[in-house]
Amino acid sequence: RKELAKGSPLSWQETKQKASHVRKHGLKQFINIYNKTKDTRSPALKWGDEIEYMIIALDQSAKTAHVSLRSNEILESLQREEIENPETARFLWRPEYGAYMVEGTPGKPYSGVLKDLLTVEPCMIQRRKEIQKYLKSNEIAVTLTSYPRLACPFFSEPPLPQESSSSKSTFFPDMAINHMYPRYRAITFNTRERRGDDYHIRIPVMKDQLTRNSITEVFEFEEEEVEETLTESIPNFVCYDSVDGMGYCCLQVTFQAFNMDEARTLYDQLAPICPILLALTAASPVHRGFLTGTDCRWNIISQCVDCRTKEERGLEPLSRDRFIIPKSRYDSISAYISNEGSRYNDVPVVLNDHYLLELLEAGVEEPIARHIAHLFVRDPLVLFSEKVDQEDEKEIDHFDNIQSTNWQTVRLKLPLPDTDVGWRVEFRPCEVQITDFENAAFVCFIALLTRIILSYKLNFLIPISKVDENMKRSQEKDAIKNCKFYFNSNPFDSDSDEVTEMTINEIINGKDGYFSGLIPLVESFLNATEIEAETHQRLHDYLRLISGRASGELQTAASWIRSFVRSHPSYKFDSQVTEEITYDLITAINQLEQGTRKEPLLYGY
Numbered sequence: 142r143k144e145l146a147k148g149s150p151l152s153w154q155e156t157k158q159k160a161s162h163v164r165k166h167g168l169k170q171f172i173n174i175y176n177k178t179k180d181t182r183s184p185a186l187k188w189g190d191e192i193e194y195m196i197i198a199l200d201q202s203a204k205t206a207h208v209s210l211r212s213n214e215i216l217e218s219l220q221r222e223e224i225e226n227p228e229t230a231r232f233l234w235r236p237e238y239g240a241y242m243v244e245g246t247p248g249k250p251y252s253g254v255l256k257d258l259l260t261v262e263p264c265m266i267q268r269r270k271e272i273q274k275y276l277k278s279n280e281i282a283v284t285l286t287s288y289p290r291l292a293c294p295f296f297s298e299p300p301l302p303q304e305s306s307s308s309k310s311t312f313f314p315d316m317a318i319n320h321m322y323p324r325y326r327a328i329t330f331n332t333r334e335r336r337g338d339d340y341h342i343r344i345p346v347m348k349d350q351l352t353r354n355s356i357t358e359v360f361e362f363e364e365e366e367v368e369e370t371l372t373e374s375i376p377n378f379v380c381y382d383s384v385d386g387m388g389y390c391c392l393q394v395t396f397q398a399f400n401m402d403e404a405r406t407l408y409d410q411l412a413p414i415c416p417i418l419l420a421l422t423a424a425s426p427v428h429r430g431f432l433t434g435t436d437c438r439w440n441i442i443s444q445c446v447d448c449r450t451k452e453e454r455g456l457e458p459l460s461r462d463r464f465i466i467p468k469s470r471y472d473s474i475s476a477y478i479s480n481e482g483s484r485y486n487d488v489p490v491v492l493n494d495h496y497l498l499e500l501l502e503a504g505v506e507e508p509i510a511r512h513i514a515h516l517f518v519r520d521p522l523v524l525f526s527e528k529v530d531q532e533d534e535k536e537i538d539h540f541d542n543i544q545s546t547n548w549q550t551v552r553l554k555l556p557l558p559d560t561d562v563g564w565r566v567e568f569r570p571c572e573v574q575i576t577d578f579e580n581a582a583f584v585c586f587i588a589l590l591t592r593i594i595l596s597y598k599l600n601f602l603i604p605i606s607k608v609d610e611n612m613k614r615s616q617e618k619d620a621i622k623n624c625k626f627y628f629n630s631n632p633f634d635s636d637s638d639e640v641t642e643m644t645i646n647e648i649i650n651g652k653d654g655y656f657s658g659l660i661p662l663v664e665s666f667l668n669a670t671e672i673e674a675e676t677h678q679r680l681h682d683y684l685r686l687i688s689g690r691a692s693g694e695l696q697t698a699a700s701w702i703r704s705f706v707r708s709h710p711s712y713k714f715d716s717q718v719t720e721e722i723t724y725d726l727i728t729a730i731n732q733l734e735q736g737t738r739k740e741p742l743l744y745g746y
């Protein structure tokens with residue numbers, strides 16, 4: 142796996158000096174792949190999910206649940222099967238940013254949607270069992286988007302002092318970053334170096350009855366900012382001061398498309414679905430030990446990995462840098478890439494004109510050329526000394542380097558030349574859910590959405606500016622209850638620009654006279670398809686879960702976690718999520734995953 146190679150990263154200064162080199166060759170590599178693969182057809186539908194897990198060490202007598210920094214030891218055992226028998230490995234395991242995280246995927250992609258929908262959940266259950274084999278008796282693996290006390294004092298096992306060098310973080314020690322794969326520390330260090338100024342990531346604390354007005358943490362804010370906080374009496378914030386936010390877990394799904402055009406269509410059509418699914422999967426209301434005003438990880442990570450300089454953020458006139466870049470590298474997409482999509486691109490896209498020209502001259506279709514010229518306004522964040530010089534005809538690392546550090550809500554994945562891996566689209570916004578039942582439900586729902594989009598030729602596009610607005614709303618506390626979202630309410634008419642503001646309930650379950658609803662659409666697709674009774678029944682369970690979440694009849698993980706904290710006997714209504722509450726919460730989550738605890742408000746049973 143090139144992407145995760147254990148090489149020697151160059152210093153930031155050297156990486157920066159070689160940035161143009163990486164881009165220049167990355168672009169050539171892209172053009173080579175494009176020319177080799179643009180006509181690739183992949184009749185077989187293949188697809189698969191990725192789940193990120195956290196390893197937690199429980200201490201029953203002390204009542205603590207800390208992240209266990211053993212993921213590399215565990216990963217080594219997990220990967221043995223793949224190393225010995227890559228063809229038959231049941232799962233593939235990969236490192237992740239946190240030294241307490243691992244990522245697992247099926248060993249082979251699923252094939253054919255309806256046929257394989259019923260294999261998704263068992264595959265997830267088996268994956269979890271597989272990790273459990275290598276845990277110590279006091280450890281558990283949970284699928285929790287945010288560890289509630291991440292970057293609090295002594296949040297790990299073994300405990301670490303809060304001093305640090307890569308990230309210069311006051312809160313997040315280096316040793317909590319995966320150190321076996323130097324890529325992660327290099328990302329952390331280089332993001333900060335590139336950015337140049339300090340981070341002030343502030344997540345508003347959810348004000349509860351007894352929340353104190355000044356929370357005791359001390360931050361080195363610029364003076365004007367402190368004043369601003371006081372005069373406007375903004376409520377309290379919890380802060381991150383580094384790339385720590387990469388230590389969250391998520392759920393992703395990748396679909397192979399029939400050809401490039403289908404991939405472009407899917408990429409576009411899934412983009413406006415992202416904020417809706419982000420709100421439905423919301424699972425991270427607690428950060429750095431406080432209940433906060435947000436339900437999701439997305440914007441936090443977005444700020445944590447925001448390597449733009451002051452000039453690029455538009456705070457200083459451009460002198461050293463070339464572009465004002467409106468978005469972080471981790472953000473919602475900037476533009477649609479299908480031919481139908483172009484008229485919804487209402488936000489100017491920053492792109493590198495020289496590269497655009499070169500791509501067009503090489504025969505790359507314009508929307509794709511613009512997409513790549515946009516991704517290529519970024520510098521590489523990490524460069525391994527072993528990878529500086531590459532044969533552009535044979536290698537793709539420089540292209541991958543830029544592509545894989547553009548963390549957008551959907552990603553267009555290119556075919557791998559000389560293999561049967563075709564054009565793919567990755568759906569990236571979802572927060573990981575507590576149980577495999579829920580994760581399977583969302584993965585299957587998204588898979589079915591891709592099928593109805595393609596079979597019914599649906600058009601969910603709305604202007605990009607509205608997708609951006611939806612992304613903001615989707616992460617608010619209780620967005621499902623409180624927010625409306627822009628949605629194309631006439632998806633059957635490809636020319637329709639009927640953008641209506643609807644609740645998630647209306648989008649998912651339908652609104653009389655306006656929109657039939659995504660679930661009724663999926664159901665009519667299922668009814669029109671020959672499908673085994675058993676499959677239909679399980680899918681029905683999945684759809685009922687999502688329908689219930691949308692209507693508010695069931696809680697999102699975020700809202701369940703909030704109520705768990707607020708009804709904990711030791712909660713002081715001061716927004717603080719203590720070690721003890723965290724211990725009980727994670728124990729409860731483990732019981733949910735094991736099926737030994739029931740939460741009808743979360744699952745309907």
Ligand code: ADP
Binds near residue numbers: 191235250397565
């Ligand atoms: P990344 O981390 O780059 O997003 P991963 O390899 O971790 O990629 O996960 C990719 C997902 O795509 C896995 O679930 C895998 O099973 C699935 N997958 C693999 N090959 C294909 C393919 N040809 N088409 C669609 N999905 C695939």
Ligand code: MG
Binds near residue numbers: 191235244
């Ligand atoms: Mg992956």
Ligand code: MG
Binds near residue numbers: 191193237244
């Ligand atoms: Mg991952």
Ligand code: MG
Binds near residue numbers: 191393567
């Ligand atoms: Mg992925």
Ligand code: MG
């Ligand atoms: Mg990845």
